[in-house]
Amino acid sequence: MNILSRTMFSVDLDSGPAASSSSSLGRGLSDAVKEATILAATPNVSDFFPAIAAADLQGLRRRMGPLVAEGHKILDELFAQRLLDREACEPPKNDMLDAVLDKEHEEQQEGSEINRSTIKGLFTDMFVAGSDTSSTAIEWAMAALLNNPQVMEKVKGELGRVLGKKTQVEESDIAQLPYIQAVVKEVLRLYPPVPMSFYRAEATVQVQGYTIPEGTTIILNIWAVHRNADVWADSEKFMPERFMDGDIDFSSKECKLIPFGGGRRICLGLPLAYRTVHLVLASLLHEFDWVLPEEAMESGVDMTEKFGIVISMATPLKVIAMKRD
Ligand code: HEM
Numbered sequence: 101m102n103i104l105s106r107t108m109f110s111v112d113l114d115s116g117p118a119a120s121s122s123s124s125l126g127r128g129l130s131d132a133v134k135e136a137t138i139l140a141a142t143p144n145v146s147d148f149f150p151a152i153a154a155a156d157l158q159g160l161r162r163r164m165g166p167l168v169a170e171g172h173k174i175l176d177e178l179f180a181q182r183l184l185d186r187e188a189c190e191p192p193k194n195d196m197l198d199a200v201l202d203k204e205h206e207e208q209q210e211g212s213e214i215n216r217s218t219i220k221g222l223f224t225d226m227f228v229a230g231s232d233t234s235s236t237a238i239e240w241a242m243a244a245l246l247n248n249p250q251v252m253e254k255v256k257g258e259l260g261r262v263l264g265k266k267t268q269v270e271e272s273d274i275a276q277l278p279y280i281q282a283v284v285k286e287v288l289r290l291y292p293p294v295p296m297s298f299y300r301a302e303a304t305v306q307v308q309g310y311t312i313p314e315g316t317t318i319i320l321n322i323w324a325v326h327r328n329a330d331v332w333a334d335s336e337k338f339m340p341e342r343f344m345d346g347d348i349d350f351s352s353k354e355c356k357l358i359p360f361g362g363g364r365r366i367c368l369g370l371p372l373a374y375r376t377v378h379l380v381l382a383s384l385l386h387e388f389d390w391v392l393p394e395e396a397m398e399s400g401v402d403m404t405e406k407f408g409i410v411i412s413m414a415t416p417l418k419v420i421a422m423k424r425d
Pocket of ligand 1: 104225226227229230231233234237292293294296297298358359360361362363365366367368369370372373377
Protein backbone atom coordinates (compact mmCIF):
# COMPACT_ATOMS: atom_id res chain seq x y z
CA MET A 101 0.00 0.00 0.00
CA ASN A 102 2.89 2.33 0.75
CA ILE A 103 4.43 1.65 -2.68
CA LEU A 104 1.08 2.53 -4.29
CA SER A 105 0.68 5.63 -2.16
CA ARG A 106 4.16 6.88 -3.05
CA THR A 107 3.66 6.16 -6.76
CA MET A 108 0.27 7.83 -6.86
CA PHE A 109 0.54 10.78 -4.46
CA SER A 110 4.15 10.84 -3.18
CA VAL A 111 2.78 10.26 0.32
CA ASP A 112 4.82 8.01 2.58
CA LEU A 113 2.47 6.17 4.90
CA ASP A 114 5.22 4.87 7.19
CA SER A 115 7.67 7.67 7.73
CA GLY A 116 8.69 11.16 6.70
CA PRO A 117 7.74 14.55 8.05
CA ALA A 118 3.97 13.94 7.90
CA ALA A 119 4.31 10.52 9.55
CA SER A 120 1.50 10.83 12.06
CA SER A 121 -1.10 12.40 9.77
CA SER A 122 -0.09 10.23 6.81
CA SER A 123 -0.18 7.02 8.81
CA SER A 124 -3.72 7.79 9.99
CA LEU A 125 -4.52 8.50 6.33
CA GLY A 126 -2.94 5.14 5.49
CA ARG A 127 -4.93 3.37 8.18
CA GLY A 128 -8.13 5.05 6.94
CA LEU A 129 -7.45 3.90 3.38
CA SER A 130 -6.26 0.47 4.44
CA ASP A 131 -9.32 -0.24 6.62
CA ALA A 132 -11.71 1.06 3.95
CA VAL A 133 -10.02 -1.08 1.27
CA LYS A 134 -10.11 -4.25 3.41
CA GLU A 135 -13.77 -3.89 4.28
CA ALA A 136 -14.76 -2.94 0.72
CA THR A 137 -12.97 -6.05 -0.61
CA ILE A 138 -14.95 -8.29 1.74
CA LEU A 139 -18.26 -6.63 0.84
CA ALA A 140 -17.52 -6.79 -2.89
CA ALA A 141 -16.88 -10.54 -2.62
CA THR A 142 -20.17 -11.24 -0.84
CA PRO A 143 -22.72 -12.83 -3.21
CA ASN A 144 -25.55 -10.32 -3.56
CA VAL A 145 -29.13 -11.47 -4.24
CA SER A 146 -29.74 -8.10 -5.92
CA ASP A 147 -27.46 -9.25 -8.77
CA PHE A 148 -29.67 -12.27 -9.41
CA PHE A 149 -33.02 -10.52 -8.93
CA PRO A 150 -32.57 -6.97 -10.25
CA ALA A 151 -36.27 -6.24 -9.68
CA ILE A 152 -35.69 -6.25 -5.92
CA ALA A 153 -32.24 -4.64 -6.04
CA ALA A 154 -33.57 -1.36 -4.63
CA ALA A 155 -34.50 -3.15 -1.39
CA ASP A 156 -30.81 -3.99 -0.80
CA LEU A 157 -31.88 -6.99 1.27
CA GLN A 158 -28.41 -7.78 2.63
CA GLY A 159 -27.55 -4.13 3.23
CA LEU A 160 -24.40 -4.46 1.09
CA ARG A 161 -24.96 -1.23 -0.81
CA ARG A 162 -25.79 0.55 2.46
CA ARG A 163 -22.50 -0.59 3.99
CA MET A 164 -20.39 0.07 0.89
CA GLY A 165 -21.62 3.69 0.51
CA PRO A 166 -19.82 5.14 3.58
CA LEU A 167 -16.60 3.28 2.70
CA VAL A 168 -16.48 4.76 -0.79
CA ALA A 169 -17.35 8.17 0.70
CA GLU A 170 -14.50 7.80 3.22
CA GLY A 171 -12.00 6.88 0.46
CA HIS A 172 -13.17 9.79 -1.71
CA LYS A 173 -12.90 12.23 1.22
CA ILE A 174 -9.24 11.24 1.69
CA LEU A 175 -8.64 11.68 -2.04
CA ASP A 176 -10.35 15.11 -1.98
CA GLU A 177 -7.96 16.20 0.76
CA LEU A 178 -4.97 15.03 -1.29
CA PHE A 179 -6.22 16.86 -4.39
CA ALA A 180 -6.82 20.06 -2.43
CA GLN A 181 -3.36 19.96 -0.86
CA ARG A 182 -1.67 19.40 -4.21
CA LEU A 183 -3.55 22.28 -5.84
CA LEU A 184 -2.43 24.54 -2.98
CA ASP A 185 1.17 23.36 -3.47
CA ARG A 186 0.90 24.15 -7.16
CA GLU A 187 -0.46 27.62 -6.48
CA ALA A 188 2.46 28.18 -4.14
CA CYS A 189 4.80 27.18 -7.03
CA GLU A 190 6.17 24.16 -5.16
CA PRO A 191 8.36 21.97 -7.44
CA PRO A 192 6.32 19.28 -9.28
CA LYS A 193 6.32 15.78 -7.74
CA ASN A 194 6.02 14.05 -11.13
CA ASP A 195 3.79 11.37 -9.63
CA MET A 196 0.47 10.01 -10.87
CA LEU A 197 -1.51 12.79 -9.16
CA ASP A 198 0.49 15.43 -11.07
CA ALA A 199 -0.04 13.50 -14.31
CA VAL A 200 -3.83 13.22 -13.91
CA LEU A 201 -4.22 16.85 -12.80
CA ASP A 202 -2.32 17.95 -15.92
CA LYS A 203 -4.49 15.66 -18.03
CA GLU A 204 -7.67 16.95 -16.37
CA HIS A 205 -6.60 20.50 -17.21
CA GLU A 206 -5.80 19.60 -20.85
CA GLU A 207 -9.04 17.68 -21.29
CA GLN A 208 -11.13 20.48 -19.75
CA GLN A 209 -9.94 22.68 -22.59
CA GLU A 210 -11.08 20.02 -25.06
CA GLY A 211 -14.41 19.25 -23.29
CA SER A 212 -13.61 15.57 -22.54
CA GLU A 213 -15.20 13.17 -20.05
CA ILE A 214 -12.17 13.04 -17.77
CA ASN A 215 -13.04 14.89 -14.59
CA ARG A 216 -12.45 14.77 -10.84
CA SER A 217 -15.07 12.11 -10.35
CA THR A 218 -13.63 9.69 -12.96
CA ILE A 219 -10.14 10.28 -11.57
CA LYS A 220 -11.32 9.46 -8.04
CA GLY A 221 -12.91 6.30 -9.42
CA LEU A 222 -9.62 5.30 -11.07
CA PHE A 223 -7.59 5.95 -7.91
CA THR A 224 -10.06 4.03 -5.74
CA ASP A 225 -9.96 1.13 -8.21
CA MET A 226 -6.18 1.07 -8.13
CA PHE A 227 -6.01 1.06 -4.34
CA VAL A 228 -8.54 -1.75 -4.06
CA ALA A 229 -7.03 -3.79 -6.92
CA GLY A 230 -3.40 -3.12 -6.08
CA SER A 231 -2.81 -3.64 -2.36
CA ASP A 232 -4.01 -7.06 -1.18
CA THR A 233 -3.10 -8.71 -4.49
CA SER A 234 0.65 -8.11 -4.38
CA SER A 235 0.99 -8.76 -0.63
CA THR A 236 -1.01 -12.00 -0.93
CA ALA A 237 1.25 -13.16 -3.78
CA ILE A 238 4.31 -12.56 -1.59
CA GLU A 239 2.75 -14.45 1.34
CA TRP A 240 1.94 -17.46 -0.90
CA ALA A 241 5.48 -17.34 -2.31
CA MET A 242 7.07 -17.42 1.16
CA ALA A 243 4.76 -20.27 2.19
CA ALA A 244 5.53 -22.31 -0.94
CA LEU A 245 9.28 -21.82 -0.47
CA LEU A 246 9.15 -22.85 3.19
CA ASN A 247 7.30 -26.00 2.16
CA ASN A 248 9.89 -26.74 -0.54
CA PRO A 249 13.32 -26.35 1.11
CA GLN A 250 15.23 -27.52 -1.98
CA VAL A 251 13.66 -24.69 -4.03
CA MET A 252 14.43 -22.24 -1.20
CA GLU A 253 18.11 -23.33 -1.31
CA LYS A 254 18.25 -22.76 -5.09
CA VAL A 255 16.74 -19.29 -4.66
CA LYS A 256 19.28 -18.40 -1.97
CA GLY A 257 22.08 -19.79 -4.13
CA GLU A 258 21.02 -17.58 -7.05
CA LEU A 259 20.75 -14.50 -4.82
CA GLY A 260 24.19 -15.16 -3.35
CA ARG A 261 25.78 -15.64 -6.79
CA VAL A 262 24.17 -12.61 -8.42
CA LEU A 263 24.21 -10.13 -5.55
CA GLY A 264 27.40 -11.19 -3.80
CA LYS A 265 28.10 -8.86 -0.88
CA LYS A 266 25.56 -6.28 -1.97
CA THR A 267 23.17 -5.84 0.96
CA GLN A 268 20.11 -4.43 -0.80
CA VAL A 269 18.31 -5.84 -3.80
CA GLU A 270 17.51 -3.28 -6.50
CA GLU A 271 14.92 -3.27 -9.24
CA SER A 272 17.64 -3.61 -11.88
CA ASP A 273 18.78 -6.92 -10.29
CA ILE A 274 15.49 -8.68 -11.14
CA ALA A 275 16.53 -9.33 -14.75
CA GLN A 276 19.58 -11.29 -13.47
CA LEU A 277 17.47 -13.58 -11.28
CA PRO A 278 15.80 -16.06 -13.68
CA TYR A 279 15.14 -18.69 -11.01
CA ILE A 280 13.26 -16.22 -8.76
CA GLN A 281 11.29 -15.13 -11.84
CA ALA A 282 10.35 -18.79 -12.39
CA VAL A 283 9.38 -19.15 -8.71
CA VAL A 284 7.05 -16.13 -8.96
CA LYS A 285 5.43 -17.55 -12.10
CA GLU A 286 4.88 -20.90 -10.43
CA VAL A 287 3.42 -19.23 -7.31
CA LEU A 288 1.03 -17.14 -9.43
CA ARG A 289 0.08 -20.27 -11.39
CA LEU A 290 -0.82 -22.38 -8.34
CA TYR A 291 -2.08 -19.57 -6.13
CA PRO A 292 -3.40 -16.81 -8.39
CA PRO A 293 -4.38 -14.03 -5.94
CA VAL A 294 -7.35 -13.13 -8.18
CA PRO A 295 -8.93 -16.54 -8.86
CA MET A 296 -11.69 -15.36 -11.18
CA SER A 297 -12.27 -12.43 -13.47
CA PHE A 298 -15.55 -11.12 -14.80
CA TYR A 299 -16.47 -9.86 -18.24
CA ARG A 300 -19.64 -8.70 -19.94
CA ALA A 301 -20.24 -9.44 -23.62
CA GLU A 302 -20.79 -6.07 -25.30
CA ALA A 303 -22.12 -7.77 -28.43
CA THR A 304 -23.26 -11.27 -29.39
CA VAL A 305 -20.15 -13.26 -30.31
CA GLN A 306 -19.25 -16.78 -31.44
CA VAL A 307 -16.45 -18.50 -29.54
CA GLN A 308 -15.40 -22.00 -30.61
CA GLY A 309 -18.91 -22.87 -31.77
CA TYR A 310 -20.71 -21.35 -28.76
CA THR A 311 -22.93 -18.32 -29.07
CA ILE A 312 -22.48 -15.82 -26.27
CA PRO A 313 -25.42 -13.41 -26.29
CA GLU A 314 -24.93 -9.70 -25.74
CA GLY A 315 -25.09 -8.75 -22.07
CA THR A 316 -23.93 -12.17 -20.78
CA THR A 317 -21.73 -12.07 -17.70
CA ILE A 318 -18.74 -14.35 -18.24
CA ILE A 319 -16.82 -15.66 -15.27
CA LEU A 320 -13.32 -16.83 -16.12
CA ASN A 321 -11.93 -19.34 -13.65
CA ILE A 322 -8.24 -18.44 -13.70
CA TRP A 323 -7.49 -20.91 -10.89
CA ALA A 324 -8.86 -23.84 -12.93
CA VAL A 325 -7.01 -22.80 -16.13
CA HIS A 326 -3.77 -22.87 -14.13
CA ARG A 327 -4.38 -26.37 -12.79
CA ASN A 328 -5.60 -27.92 -16.05
CA ALA A 329 -3.81 -31.28 -16.24
CA ASP A 330 -4.14 -31.31 -20.07
CA VAL A 331 -1.97 -28.23 -20.23
CA TRP A 332 0.40 -28.54 -17.29
CA ALA A 333 2.44 -31.66 -16.51
CA ASP A 334 2.11 -32.56 -12.80
CA SER A 335 -0.27 -29.62 -12.59
CA GLU A 336 -0.67 -29.77 -8.78
CA LYS A 337 3.07 -29.84 -8.12
CA PHE A 338 5.17 -26.81 -7.19
CA MET A 339 7.89 -26.94 -9.87
CA PRO A 340 9.40 -23.55 -10.81
CA GLU A 341 11.76 -25.41 -13.21
CA ARG A 342 8.86 -25.69 -15.70
CA PHE A 343 9.32 -21.97 -16.43
CA MET A 344 13.10 -21.99 -16.80
CA ASP A 345 13.09 -22.03 -20.61
CA GLY A 346 11.46 -18.58 -20.43
CA ASP A 347 8.85 -19.26 -23.15
CA ILE A 348 5.74 -18.48 -21.14
CA ASP A 349 5.07 -15.04 -19.76
CA PHE A 350 2.10 -13.22 -18.27
CA SER A 351 0.89 -11.66 -21.49
CA SER A 352 1.61 -14.45 -23.99
CA LYS A 353 -1.17 -15.10 -26.50
CA GLU A 354 -1.56 -18.79 -25.56
CA CYS A 355 -3.41 -17.74 -22.36
CA LYS A 356 -1.92 -20.56 -20.29
CA LEU A 357 -0.61 -18.38 -17.49
CA ILE A 358 -3.14 -15.62 -16.82
CA PRO A 359 -2.90 -14.45 -13.19
CA PHE A 360 -3.28 -10.87 -14.48
CA GLY A 361 -6.11 -11.69 -16.91
CA GLY A 362 -5.46 -10.97 -20.56
CA GLY A 363 -6.23 -8.99 -23.68
CA ARG A 364 -7.30 -5.39 -23.46
CA ARG A 365 -8.60 -5.78 -19.91
CA ILE A 366 -5.31 -7.19 -18.62
CA CYS A 367 -4.40 -5.88 -15.13
CA LEU A 368 -3.14 -2.36 -15.58
CA GLY A 369 -0.97 -2.75 -12.48
CA LEU A 370 1.03 -5.65 -13.99
CA PRO A 371 4.32 -3.73 -14.43
CA LEU A 372 4.16 -2.37 -10.87
CA ALA A 373 3.02 -5.71 -9.38
CA TYR A 374 5.82 -7.53 -11.24
CA ARG A 375 8.47 -5.25 -9.77
CA THR A 376 6.93 -5.17 -6.28
CA VAL A 377 6.54 -8.92 -5.89
CA HIS A 378 10.05 -9.74 -7.15
CA LEU A 379 11.74 -6.95 -5.24
CA VAL A 380 10.03 -7.58 -1.89
CA LEU A 381 10.43 -11.36 -2.13
CA ALA A 382 14.09 -11.16 -3.14
CA SER A 383 14.79 -8.63 -0.36
CA LEU A 384 13.15 -10.78 2.31
CA LEU A 385 15.12 -13.83 1.20
CA HIS A 386 18.44 -12.04 0.73
CA GLU A 387 18.43 -10.23 4.06
CA PHE A 388 16.98 -12.89 6.34
CA ASP A 389 16.90 -16.61 6.95
CA TRP A 390 13.37 -17.85 7.60
CA VAL A 391 12.31 -20.69 9.88
CA LEU A 392 8.92 -22.09 10.72
CA PRO A 393 7.67 -22.02 14.32
CA GLU A 394 8.07 -25.40 16.02
CA GLU A 395 4.41 -26.38 15.71
CA ALA A 396 4.56 -25.97 11.90
CA MET A 397 7.95 -27.72 11.49
CA GLU A 398 6.50 -31.21 11.29
CA SER A 399 3.21 -30.61 9.54
CA GLY A 400 4.55 -28.00 7.09
CA VAL A 401 2.73 -24.80 6.18
CA ASP A 402 -1.03 -25.15 5.83
CA MET A 403 -1.70 -24.19 2.19
CA THR A 404 -5.51 -24.22 2.50
CA GLU A 405 -7.09 -21.37 0.57
CA LYS A 406 -9.73 -18.95 1.80
CA PHE A 407 -12.01 -17.92 -1.03
CA GLY A 408 -12.71 -14.28 -1.79
CA ILE A 409 -12.10 -11.75 -4.58
CA VAL A 410 -8.50 -12.25 -3.50
CA ILE A 411 -7.62 -15.82 -2.44
CA SER A 412 -5.76 -15.58 0.85
CA MET A 413 -4.24 -18.23 3.11
CA ALA A 414 -6.88 -19.75 5.41
CA THR A 415 -4.22 -19.91 8.12
CA PRO A 416 -2.10 -16.76 7.79
CA LEU A 417 1.59 -17.55 7.46
CA LYS A 418 3.65 -17.34 10.66
CA VAL A 419 7.38 -17.50 10.25
CA ILE A 420 10.48 -16.38 12.15
CA ALA A 421 12.98 -14.02 10.53
CA MET A 422 16.64 -14.41 11.47
CA LYS A 423 18.98 -11.64 10.42
CA ARG A 424 22.04 -12.81 8.52
CA ASP A 425 25.47 -11.86 9.90
C1 HEM B 1 0.15 -9.84 -8.01
C2 HEM B 1 -0.60 -8.77 -8.10
C3 HEM B 1 -1.83 -8.61 -8.98
C4 HEM B 1 -2.61 -9.56 -9.58
C5 HEM B 1 -2.47 -11.07 -9.52
C6 HEM B 1 -3.66 -8.85 -10.32
C7 HEM B 1 -4.63 -9.48 -11.09
C8 HEM B 1 -5.61 -8.81 -11.81
C9 HEM B 1 -6.62 -9.46 -12.61
C10 HEM B 1 -6.80 -10.96 -12.81
C11 HEM B 1 -7.39 -8.48 -13.16
C12 HEM B 1 -8.58 -8.68 -14.11
C13 HEM B 1 -8.06 -8.65 -15.54
C14 HEM B 1 -9.09 -9.05 -16.56
O1 HEM B 1 -10.27 -8.70 -16.40
O2 HEM B 1 -8.71 -9.71 -17.56
C15 HEM B 1 -6.87 -7.20 -12.69
C16 HEM B 1 -7.40 -5.98 -13.02
C17 HEM B 1 -6.95 -4.79 -12.52
N1 HEM B 1 -5.82 -4.59 -11.76
FE1 HEM B 1 -4.60 -6.03 -11.03
N2 HEM B 1 -3.48 -7.50 -10.16
C18 HEM B 1 -2.37 -7.31 -9.35
C19 HEM B 1 -1.83 -6.09 -8.98
C20 HEM B 1 -2.35 -4.86 -9.31
C21 HEM B 1 -1.76 -3.58 -8.93
C22 HEM B 1 -0.45 -3.39 -8.14
C23 HEM B 1 -2.61 -2.60 -9.40
C24 HEM B 1 -2.53 -1.11 -9.30
C25 HEM B 1 -1.44 -0.42 -9.43
C26 HEM B 1 -3.70 -3.27 -10.10
C27 HEM B 1 -4.73 -2.62 -10.72
C28 HEM B 1 -5.72 -3.25 -11.46
C29 HEM B 1 -6.85 -2.53 -12.08
C30 HEM B 1 -7.13 -1.04 -11.97
C31 HEM B 1 -7.60 -3.51 -12.75
C32 HEM B 1 -8.87 -3.29 -13.57
C33 HEM B 1 -8.49 -3.12 -15.02
C34 HEM B 1 -9.72 -3.01 -15.90
O3 HEM B 1 -10.74 -3.62 -15.59
O4 HEM B 1 -9.65 -2.32 -16.88
N3 HEM B 1 -3.50 -4.63 -10.02
N4 HEM B 1 -5.78 -7.44 -11.88
